Amino acid sequence: MTARRTLAVGLALALTAACGSDDGTVAPPDCEVAAGTGPVMPATGLCQQLSSYRLFTDLPSQTAAPELTAYDLAVPLFSDYAVKHRWLYLPPGTAAAWDQDDALDLPMGAMLVKSFAYPHDLRDPGAGARQLETRILMRQPAGWKAASYVWRDDGSDADLAVAGALLDTSFIDTSGATVTNRYEVPNTNQCLNCHGEHLAVMSPLGPKVRHLNRLAPDGSGNQLQLLIDAGRLTDAPDPTTWPADPALDDEAAPLADRARAWLDVNCAHCHNPTGPARTSGLDLSFRQTDPSMWGLCKTPVAAGAGSGGRFYDIVPGQPDQSILVFRLESTQPQIRMPELGRNLVHAESLALIRAWIAEMPGACAQ
């Protein structure tokens, strides 16, 4: 027999299950973290259980530790209508440094925590929710590290899902209809598909100034100003220079600004000049100023069935002739965009993108 390497835990479990054996499930060792209280993380590697990070003082209710700061984003990534809660953890005595365009420079030991849940009924916040997963992005000495933890049914803890998971879920939407979804928890490589937006180096996506420049979840003030006032954010320029994303439903903001902001958040982690979709030539980042690069009359390169028989990514005035709209409307794996983390159509953003294209003047060559 060759020098066979031992199997991964998941494989061994699958193997034993396939052979009809229930025994032998020895709990693997958890991570090395300092004893004590308050949030903590390992210097390398990942913990097997979410509880090991001590992020929540009560796990079933996800009551955040006082050291965590809840925050919201002006334009969140669409995640199949999952409701998301976000927290920032900065180690004692540390602060983030301002960055005008990219993510804030967060200190070693920082953690970004995001919980995903499906409310049972989107019309009734009091009806409870199914907790799906909690993701952590943590800054270790070797760089940013990502992990997802899938909640146990009883809410007692959440377990590391290196290979991701598929969760069969259902909820009642705002129209009262029951929606079923095989919700996808990403695997570790898929974390990098989005969070490797620049040259496949893992980095945060959410905590950028233009996303954070809004009211805090508790309504106590501007999130950036609150961090500055608390001494947790340095090097901020004059507030009049802070960029801000207009929210999807902010009708006071120009349609084009809202559309470009939404595309930046939902697409540009791949579709930027150093992202995974750079090979397509389509750049949907807010920085791109050449309309042909963000899709105007741009021919597809490797779209396959994703073209939908249409000739250009965006045909001005013609949402139904635009490949961009076709791909946002589709739920088929080989067609839909984004490729990852979306099984359902996001009606609200689709309406925005359609309206934006419909009002564009001009035409493409035929």
Next chain:
Amino acid sequence: MRLLPWLVLLVPLATAACGDDGDNNPCSRTSGPCTAIPVGATTEAIQTAFINAQPGDTIGFGAGTYVIDRDLSLTVDNVTLAGAGSGSDGTILSFATSTGAQGILITGDQSRVEHLGVEDTPGDAIKWEGSAGVVASDVRVEWLGPPKADNGAYGLYPVQCQDVLIDTSKVRGASDAGIYVGQSDNIIVRNNVAEENVAGIEIENSTRADVYGNLSTHNTGGLLVFSLPGLQVHNGAGTRVYDNQILDNNTPNFAPAGNIVGLVPTGTGIALLAGHQVEIFDNDIANHKSIHIGIVGYNITMRPFTDTMYNPYSDSLYIHDNRLVGKSLEPSGPLGFLLIMGMQELGRDPATAGVSAIVWDGDVDPAKADGNGDLMSQYAICIKGNSLDGQPADFANLRVPLGNGPTPTTDLAPHDCTLPALPAVTLP
């Protein structure tokens, strides 16, 4: 990977309990470190093995069908994915029920995929992106059933890669190109079979490629060398195409509309679009309804582009000593219509005399033209020593636009030249 003693004990017991260890050991073909993936393993188990792999590892698959329900990805460098064979009795990774966009995405460097089959991926089958060192050997990619538009676009698909070898593999059914190498450098595609794809083999916006010893048959188009605008690698250059069998590529074009490959006329042997420094020689090219060898610029597509670094013209081509067989009597599609119009301007009925064996649209790069409007000698399109049914192969320069200005010509004299042979590709 950390060696856990309990697992070492557990695994042989478990596999022994399954009773197939001896004849179907997924690691039997390797002497190095190897993670065995037994038939029946879950997608999560396979993905976990990919994530936990260490450089130098092999991930071994046994003979049998693995049902995969999501896309797989490999980011670790220097990993081999090895199956027990690419045939129906070998290793089959079936993505027929997958919810992932593609089959396998590899971004690690120095990867190797060998002796396995990949079937029915919703989108592309195996994609390598940004990798240095790509090897696919004895790999079969197939969309089962008749060719259809909702098959995945690309079979074996390295893009923005360095040092690529696609060898002794087979791709069938891709709705774009079976073997597609894009925006890459230093490439060998050899001894493969591509059949019933829209394009059998395509080299696009790539530099330094050798394509030889392949059989490309029953596709819409046998072999394409294209450069397209708007990409990070702006222009391809340096492709050699030789000793290939390019036969009977008459499958009706089934690409979804909007894709550039949808323009390839059904029944195309070799097509060059904005090809630069391409040498095509010693190929057998037979039985194509539209055209054996077609050369065009990008402008013929009537598609707009704004890429100022892109060169839309074909130039510096050397096409020699190819053996062509059969008249092209039924050109089709928009470019086939152009061929018919061109032949008619020449007073030739394509339905009886056939389309000229080798046709250039005549779109000359003004920056590379001499005072007569012809390509300067170092950028020439040289065509010589080609045969059609044992006679010298005929030629047409359509001198587009048709019906306006100079008429097409069949004069080969301006193309009676040679260009220096392109260097052979060597892989490290």
